[in-house]
Amino acid sequence: MTTNLEMNVPTLAELTAQGESPEIVFWVGCAGSFDDRAKRVTKAFVKILNAVGIKFAVLGTEESCTGDPARRAGNEFLFQMQAMSNIQVLNGYNVKKIVTACPHCFNTIKNEYPELGGNYEVIHHSSYLQQLINEGKIKLSEGGSFKGKKITYHDSCYLGRANNIYEAPREVLQALDADLVEMKKCRTTGLCCGAGGAQMFKEPEKGKQDINIARTEDALSTGASTIAVACPFCMTMMTDGVKNKEKEATVQVKDLAELIAEAIK
Amino acid sequence: MAILQQILFLITLGIAGFFIRKRINQIRSTISLGKVTTLTGSNQERLKNVLLVAFGQKKMFKKFIPAFFHFFIYAGFLIINLEVLEFIIDGLAGTHRIFAPFLGGFYNVLMNLFEFLAIAVLVACVVFLFRRNILKVTRFQAVEMTRWPTLDANLILAIEIVLMVAILSMNASDQILQTRDHHYTPTGTLFFSSFLTSTLQHFNTSTLIILERFAWWFHILGILGFTIYVTYSKHLHIFLAFVNTYVAKLEPKGHINNMPVVTNEVKSMLGLIPAGAASAPAEPGRFGAKDINDLSRNNLIAAYACTECGRCTSECPANLTGKKLSPRKIMMDTRDRLEEVGNSIANGGPGLNDGKFLLGDYITKEEINACTSCNACVEACPVLINPLEIILELRRYVAMEESGTPAQWNSMFQNIETSFAPWKFSPADRFNWAKDSQ
Ligand code: SF4
Numbered sequence: 001m002t003t004n005l006e007m008n009v010p011t012l013a014e015l016t017a018q019g020e021s022p023e024i025v026f027w028v029g030c031a032g033s034f035d036d037r038a039k040r041v042t043k044a045f046v047k048i049l050n051a052v053g054i055k056f057a058v059l060g061t062e063e064s065c066t067g068d069p070a071r072r073a074g075n076e077f078l079f080q081m082q083a084m085s086n087i088q089v090l091n092g093y094n095v096k097k098i099v100t101a102c103p104h105c106f107n108t109i110k111n112e113y114p115e116l117g118g119n120y121e122v123i124h125h126s127s128y129l130q131q132l133i134n135e136g137k138i139k140l141s142e143g144g145s146f147k148g149k150k151i152t153y154h155d156s157c158y159l160g161r162a163n164n165i166y167e168a169p170r171e172v173l174q175a176l177d178a179d180l181v182e183m184k185k186c187r188t189t190g191l192c193c194g195a196g197g198a199q200m201f202k203e204p205e206k207g208k209q210d211i212n213i214a215r216t217e218d219a220l221s222t223g224a225s226t227i228a229v230a231c232p233f234c235m236t237m238m239t240d241g242v243k244n245k246e247k248e249a250t251v252q253v254k255d256l257a258e259l260i261a262e263a264i265k
Numbered sequence: 266m267a268i269l270q271q272i273l274f275l276i277t278l279g280i281a282g283f284f285i286r287k288r289i290n291q292i293r294s295t296i297s298l299g300k301v302t303t304l305t306g307s308n309q310e311r312l313k314n315v316l317l318v319a320f321g322q323k324k325m326f327k328k329f330i331p332a333f334f335h336f337f338i339y340a341g342f343l344i345i346n347l348e349v350l351e352f353i354i355d356g357l358a359g360t361h362r363i364f365a366p367f368l369g370g371f372y373n374v375l376m377n378l379f380e381f382l383a384i385a386v387l388v389a390c391v392v393f394l395f396r397r398n399i400l401k402v403t404r405f406q407a408v409e410m411t412r413w414p415t416l417d418a419n420l421i422l423a424i425e426i427v428l429m430v431a432i433l434s435m436n437a438s439d440q441i442l443q444t445r446d447h448h449y450t451p452t453g454t455l456f457f458s459s460f461l462t463s464t465l466q467h468f469n470t471s472t473l474i475i476l477e478r479f480a481w482w483f484h485i486l487g488i489l490g491f492t493i494y495v496t497y498s499k500h501l502h503i504f505l506a507f508v509n510t511y512v513a514k515l516e517p518k519g520h521i522n523n524m525p526v527v528t529n530e531v532k533s534m535l536g537l538i539p540a541g542a543a544s545a546p547a548e549p550g551r552f553g554a555k556d557i558n559d560l561s562r563n564n565l566i567a568a569y570a571c572t573e574c575g576r577c578t579s580e581c582p583a584n585l586t587g588k589k590l591s592p593r594k595i596m597m598d599t600r601d602r603l604e605e606v607g608n609s610i611a612n613g614g615p616g617l618n619d620g621k622f623l624l625g626d627y628i629t630k631e632e633i634n635a636c637t638s639c640n641a642c643v644e645a646c647p648v649l650i651n652p653l654e655i656i657l658e659l660r661r662y663v664a665m666e667e668s669g670t671p672a673q674w675n676s677m678f679q680n681i682e683t684s685f686a687p688w689k690f691s692p693a694d695r696f697n698w699a700k701d702s703q
């Protein structure tokens with residue numbers, strides 16, 4: 001139950017100046033850097049890395065938007081400008097391995113940067129956490145506060161359908177000893193939260209309902225008290241949905257990293 | 266008499282062949298209006314997709330009931346067509362059941378199998394008519410399912426039923442004739458059509474001869490007519506679904522196709538390559554897509570391969586929440602535009618230069634703007650069609666050629682340009698999260 005884990009965040013520039021190189025670079029992403037809710041996820045993840053003793057580094061102010069929303073909104077020029085300058089920075093530091101808590105950054109760096117000259121091993125934090133748990137590096141306290149509690153997992157499109165990652169986040173949740181309940185639409189048929197494809201940055205088109213409300217209804221109907229997410233945009237959408245349904249007193253929306261950080265020994 | 270029939274058959278075959286060829290050529294040349302795409306990735310992977318998804322109907326079986334009945338129609342199509350080969354040889358050579366003496370006892374087995382499939386196809390078509398018109402399954406009722414697509418679907422089912430009835434009555438009268446006239450090669454008992462023989466027994470021989478001939482001609486003319494019809498119909502998927510599963514994208518679904526033209530320009534802007542070295546693209550073209558010729562040939566094949574089943578639309582979050590976007594409509598619009606341009610060119614018309622465009626005259630910005638790029642449509646499609654690719658190409662045109670993206674997206678672009686983040690924050694503050702206490 002150690003929410004007061006230490007936080008020590010070296011930058012790649014610092015490490016390099018000391019003649020060292022990290023095991024892995026943590027790509028924080030724009031949401032993780034600027035969005036208040038997502039920043040808590042960033043910190044939770046850093047605390048886990050610190051607790052496990054992983055030698056990592058962040059880019060700090062040298063990081064910049066991957067270009068995902070620009071590309072998906074059709075502005076290929078802007079996307080490629082962003083991509084190229086990020087690749088220059090990453091290649092400049094000779095980065096080999098990247099972990100990120102954002103499925104959009106994950107997808108873009110992993111699938112779209114190679115064509116532009118950026119080749120890295122890219123891991124999403126759900127897979128990374130699963131790996132650390134399986135290797136016994138993350139030790140969770142026995143009979144944690146999640147024991148028997150109902151948790152439902154909302155699939156991020158950019159992890160699931162886009163990259164076939166369905167099981168890693170579920171295995172992480174199972175490690176919490178929680179009662180994982182599935183929504184009817186899950187895995188390959190999981191309903192989008194409504195934020196992808198740059199929708200996060202504009203009002204939705206006219207319709208009967210907002211997508212995040214429809215998805216929140218799916219999640220609430222499971223009776224779960226925790227909606228677990230693995231994406232900062234899903235986080236915003238589902239949190240707004242829960243507020244809209246006036247359920248924030250009984251239902252919490254949490255990222256995998258936060259749940260693990262709370263349960264870590 | 267017999268020679269007359271042979272001549273008539275030859276003429277019919279010639280006419281049908283002429284029209285089928287004409288349609289195939291038109292479709293082929295309309296598809297080649299699209300941009301050439303080089304297929305990347307392993308051919309083995311592509312063949313695997315053809316075998317599993319097209320031949321094996323793998324993705325169909327996500328919905329068991331339609332997949333089960335569709336499987337009979339599909340198997341019927343593949344196998345009963347072997348019989349068409351015999352029909353054609355018989356028709357040309359003036360023979361009757363030419364394969365029977367060669368295959369001996371096996372011919373009976375084969376004919377019984379065909380009859381079983383004919384019954385199965387018949388039942389499946391009735392079930393499908395019921396699902397569409399009585400049960401009114403939701404995915405068949407949508408704005409894009411206007412009069413023609415609805416009629417098309419029902420027509421196909423009705424034609425298939427009639428064709429199967431023709432086969433069965435031909436076999437029934439043939440079986441009686443075998444007992445009355447040695448000209449009719451014995452086939453052995455044919456299980457299903459033998460149920461019809463009792464009702465036909467009391468007809469005299471000449472009536473039965475006429476009935477048998479009528480059913481034979483009806484069936485073969487029906488098949489030939491149907492083949493021509495198919496090229497105008499969503500039923501074209503029976504051929505192009507195979508092609509589409511071969512050319513379908515192999516990258517993870519999250520990957521968006523790169524634009525090498527832009528890469529060259531960006532590289533020279535950043536001084537990564539000397540400015541002049543970015544060789545001008547062979548054909549300047551538009552950024553993104555405004556009309557069908559801006560799309561890739563694979564996108565156009567996909568439009569012709571679409572079965573209009575609506576599995577994509579029934580999973581689309583935008584459509585489910587009442588937005589105008591429907592991935593099926595994207596594919597149907599693309600095909601309608603292809604047909605419009607193709608027909609115009611075939612008739613010496615202006616073709617692409619008719620003042621109309623896919624974007625605007627068929628697909629609106631409101632539709633494409635509503636897409637969350639969630640890939641639910643791509644995942645749902647039983648023949649590996651990717652409506653998202655077309656949506657993104659249209660968005661590229663709107664953003665880069667028209668600067669017509671929604672204002673909020675334009676601000677997001679500006680923020681990325683100036684603050685390197687989609688929100689307006691100072692880039693210097695990017696690392697502040699690490700300093701905040703908790
Ligand atoms: S990718 Fe776009 S069109 Fe396809 S299902 Fe998702 S929102 Fe609908």
Ligand code: SF4
Pocket residue numbers: 570571572573574575576577578592593596645646647648649650652
């Ligand atoms: S795109 Fe695929 S899923 Fe959608 S209607 Fe056409 S065949 Fe069906």
